[in-house]
Amino acid sequence: MKRRVLMSVLLLLAVAAAAIALAWPREQFIASTSPGDHAPTETNIARGAYLARAGDCMACHTARGGVPYAGGRALDTPFGRLVAPNITPEPTTGIGSWSADDFWRALHNGKSKDGRLLYPAFPYTAYTKVTRPDADALFAYLRSLPPVRQQNTPHDLRFPYNQQLTLAGWRLLYFKPGVQQTDSAKDIRWNRGAYLVEGLGHCAACHSTRNRFGATDSTLGGGLIPTIGWYAPSLTSSAEAGLGKWSEAHIVQLLGTGVAPGASVTGPMAEVVAQSLQYMSADDLGAMAVYLKSLPAAPAPERPAPPRPAEQVMRQGEKLYGQHCAACHGERGEGKGPYPALSGNRALTLAEPVNAIRVVLNGGFAPGTAGNPRPYGMPPFGHAMDDAQVATLVSYLRASWGNAAAPVSSAEVNRYRSVPLD
Known part of the structure; x- marks a missing residue:
């Protein structure tokens, strides 16, 4: 009974929020500097391939044993199952009919080519911070892939989470488009690290706590990853649960190789290192380490001393x-x-x-x-x-x-x- 009442209230709120959202457009558009930014040149494709690695795009958009980027990998959530789409340049089942503006709109505003709102399992809440030149390079790379005709599997979400009105309400509450802003008080390395961690790397998707509606607090203070049963630890400077006792060199080593003195990655993070982080440059990994080391630790909650086992x-x-x-x-x-x-x-x-x-x-x-x-x-x-x-x-x-x-x-x-x- 309580669940039905909650869902009814949620739906009413979503309808009201959607009406407000329609009356208050928040979509942003930034044009390409030049058509050359997304032209299929060797430079653009190589840059886009690197950025795709940094964003670990292939991990979600490739089914186990499937063709890279052809979609089909399922993601179970507390709200039902989502399935990643085909993003090869096939014109009917992939993004072959998309323009660079369409791609930017998806990345930055979380909207598909047809205007449909995308679910934030595609982490546009982080990708919105990606610059237009980087988005264009990513598009050039994806357009260079072999086209694969593979139909997309529909999502299987429970009501009311399968409604666009509900998603519109969620976006009004938890999503605001905006490119990563440079902090003039910080140096180049710090700003590059912030861009990679907060944007393409979308680290908060796992390493932050989520509320009951799936929105993260983006603090990187650690969180339990829904449905798969792994805890992504804090990436802040917390000495107890975070990286406070780690040197920058050891953070770089762990991100780039999967092992560091006294530590190794396992579970979902092992896949991130294997498919993404190991391919990043030493400079970029170093920038990420600089940024992570600068994150303040949240005040530790006061807890009684844990009981000792019998x-x-x-x-x-x-x-x-x-x-x-x-x-x-x-x-x-x-x-x-x-x-x-x-x-x-x-x-x-x-x-x-x-x-x-x-x-x-x-x-x-x-x-x-x-x-x-x-x-x-x-x-x-x-x-x-x-x-x-x-x-x-x-x-x-x-x-x-x-x-x-x-x-x-x-x-x-x-x-x-x-x-x-x-």
Whole structure:
């Protein structure tokens, strides 16, 4: 009953918001400097290919095992399933009939060629900050791809989220077009990093908290990624949960190779590094590190000291650790060779334990990159331990060698045992 009332109220609000939106046009248009900006020249295509990597466009617009950029990859959300479209230059199922202005409109204003509002799973809330010359170079690159005739799969969203009026209301509340503005008080590297992180990189899509309507707070303070069960940690200067203790060099190393002293990326971030970040220039990765290091940490919420697991749990956890983990991570969690230390490990000390649970259940696999071509991985233990044993082990890890995070329950483990890996 409450759900029906909420949905009815939401629909009424959306209709009212849509009426306001129609009466208050907010669309912006910036023309190309020159038709040459999106001409199919080698320079434009190469630049566009680099920008497409920076935006990780292929990841969403390519189905598993499918043709690059031909669409078909599904994205499950709390509101239903969205499916990425074909963006090859095929004229009927792709964007072959689009102009550079149409493409800019989609990127900057979140509107398709026919004026239909696009869902923000296509992160135009970030891409709106992309400059027109960069948008034109991206368009030139996409137009250079082989055209692929592949029909687009319709979205499968629940009512009222499948209504354009609802989306119009959402945009009125949570979207404002605008190109990234240069901060004259900052240097070139900082501004370049801000542009990449906030715009093309759309880092806030994962690393920020979302409200019940799917809008991010854009603080990069960390957040649970809806439906897939991974926590994207804070990218701010927070010393506990963010990058406050990291050097710029180590941030660059992690982004470019997937590994850094005492850390490696896994889960969704491994795909981002493999398909996008490893191809970015050292200068751009350095600029991103400069910007991220400058982000202020939000005041840490006051929480009581986490309870220590019961002594029986600690004894059982120590035994499980000795059986399954100590050979690689050391008797006291100090790490060995390529295997990271667990003492002070951010994945274990976060208030949200989901990443630690997922790695124990499903394994941890850093991406193979040019800078780390033969990555070491951690095998899955979900088949060897039941929910109670995994909970015991993770609780032990979160409370040992100086770590001080709350224990986890077998119910929390069970929640993520059947969650898809991506």
